């Protein structure tokens with residue numbers, strides 16, 4: 256087992272490279288005219304239609320074959336399986352669209368009302384969903400995944416354009432307009448100058464534009480190919496030829512994502528939650544109470560929601576969007592600072608989906624939900640930002656007992672309930688804030704990673720092991736980061752062994 260510590264690969268080359276080519280998203284809120292809003296809605300509806308059409312074709316084909324098999328029809332005589340590739344589904348669509356996408360009353364095809372990109376986008380999304388489902392089913396992708404579901408009117412409206420006239424309108428000097436195929440020039444709510452400077456300088460190329468309707472506003476997200484200058488490295492902190500490819504800088508930070516605080520750093524710094532979070536949470540609770548007093552939809556009685564209920568739901572969505580935007584902005588600022596200030600960032604790899612499902616009173620409520628969301632987001636941002644900067648990243652195995660280990664003497668406690676906020680070591684008497692202790696343990700992992708030890712996971716947590724029996728073997732992803740995996744056979748039953756000893760055992 257050699258996968259306890261996950262090290263970002265390809266960091267040594269960053270010191271010499273002038274910059275690296277990356278894909279970045281630039282998102283702008285749109286301010287469309289009523290006509291443009293109608294067209295945007297129509298394109299997104301067309302996208303959903305094509306998605307559902309493609310999914311229906313594949314599902315009907317699969318159902319047909321299953322039915323035939325149940326009648327003992329040999330495999331060679333079954334209805335031929337339908338190709339799921341976006342290419343062949345699109346080809347199929349083009350042959351049938353004149354018969355399918357037709358106004359039932361007038362008999363006039365309606366598909367030419369929207370850009371052909373809207374249909375391609377829906378079909379491509381469907382093909383991607385099917386391929387993800389298939390990869391998960393056959394074990395090529397981690398986790399379990401159900402068969403793709405049909406898009407309904409509650410789904411996010413979205414549509415992607417990859418060809419045609421799309422980009423920024425740089426003429427006129429106001430830099431507040433974007434060009435979209437078929438829809439035309441749409442005003443943006445904010446200046447596009449950051450992207451405009453790059454495109455005019457020739458350092459960025461817009462590959463596609465995705466419009467979507469989120470939180471009551473239309474927005475466009477440009478997928479941009481651009482070069483990021485590698486971070487200027489201090490020569491004295493660069494160790495070339497390091498075995499792990501991890502840059503051995505002199506500053507390491509461990510980040511423990513807390514419930515009470517947003518994050519606690521190994522430096523002792525406590526990052527508070529965003530300033531307005533409490534107020535926003537209060538507003539949300541108030542609106543949810545209001546909604547409960549109004550007549551909502553009921554599937555059993557076919558009760559239609561009242562206008563007042565829908566209005567409250569709209570406000571609930573707005574508050575959710577605002578909370579999300581605030582947090583995302585806050586997290587971006589935090590992770591950018593971490594990557595700028597430290598040579599190596601150590602984060603945990605917790606099973607976010609599993610955390611929310613179980614747990615008692617300590618694991619409930621909005622705080623917990625936000626914590627879980629922040630958790631995955633911090634890891635995601637730190638992962639790609641360290642990649643851009645060419646600095647080190649260590650992702651601790653999800654079985655690493657960061658909270659239960661003493662950061663002073665490495666003895667692991669058998670149990671540490673969530674409500675115990677202060678860590679007290681039974682062996683050496685070390686006392687520290689619970690989250691700070693965890694952050695210190697994470698920071699210490701960086702040394703293990705650079706020192707060449709093979710595993711940081713001691714996997715002594717028998718309870719967690721029993722709860723998660725279906726764990727897939729380690730998979731090295733395309734970006735060179737191995738996914739975390741628990742060591743299977745070596746897991747003990749909660750004996751407090753010193754951490755150092757455990758590493759020795761693993762590296763044998």
Ligand SMILES: [Zn+2]
Pocket residue numbers: 661662663664665666680681682683684685
């Ligand atoms: Zn201790």
